[in-house]
């Protein structure tokens with residue numbers, strides 16, 4: 169059988185679920201750690217050797233510790249710029265025409281000169297001539313005080329390249345309702361609401377994210393399938409689920425990619441955009457996530473269209489990417 173790789177690369181798509189540190193190349197992590205004389209935890213060098221059962225508190229903490237350890241190598245602007253440049257290069261190589269990178273600036277502000285400077289540095293590094301259009305999502309942390317997310321929402325409104333407000337970290341902690349004000353501020357400022365929900369918690373969490381936060385896309389959202397009425401709501405409102413199949417298996421949300429409900433979501437009319445989440449930890453880039461689904465050409469084209477339509481890319485970029493999907497589907501052979 170022909171490998172799926174080359175065909176998937178040629179399929180134009182938007183990548184809407186990728187975190188900054190989690191998008192770092194493993195080789196860059198090792199190189200930066202060596203330069204800085206840091207010893208990396210074994211789980212970062214060989215993530216397959218650790219069990220990251222995020223459905224248990226211990227497993228989530230293990231994941232978080234690895235993530236934090238990876239972030240320690242991003243000691244200043246030069247390192248962050250390098251990682252963002254490499255992320256963009258990797259997206260270009262994977263046929264991504266539009267990238268929305270997710271960053272919690274609070275995690276970097278101490279070493280990059282504050283929140284404002286952090287956003288400037290990342291936005292600057294995202295600019296490229298590789299044909300990858302970009303937007304930045306500022307992610308609030310649901311385990312911290314909601315006023316911090318409100319600060320990020322206000323900050324986000326001040327930058328042209330910031331397109332949305334997210335909400336991440338341990339979904340089992342924090343009360344989604346407490347973040348209503350932050351998301352209202354973001355939406356009033358023309359940003360989209362893209363909180364994580366429906367990963368470690370079920371349909372109720374998704375419902376809150378939609379009703380209280382006005383979520384226009386959901387980070388994961390896969391557990392929405394637990395409630396048929398909720399699926400109908402997501403379909404009616406065209407709320408897109410950013411589905412990260414390999415991440416869900418690594419963190420024990422699903423036993424295998426075969427359990428991922430993307431087909432069920434699509435059958436219910438819910439848009440699905442495939443993402444990689446944290447390829448550094450899950451060792452699967454965007455193409456590997458697409459490939460893992462075992463989807464046929466028409467399904468792949470449908471997923472690519474969903475990602476493009478759910479993105480914040482300007483109308484002309486979307487139109488040309490959608491035309492590219494049609495051309496991909498009509499390709500000879």
Ligand SMILES: [Zn+2]
Pocket residue numbers: 185187336364387445
């Ligand atoms: Zn995520």
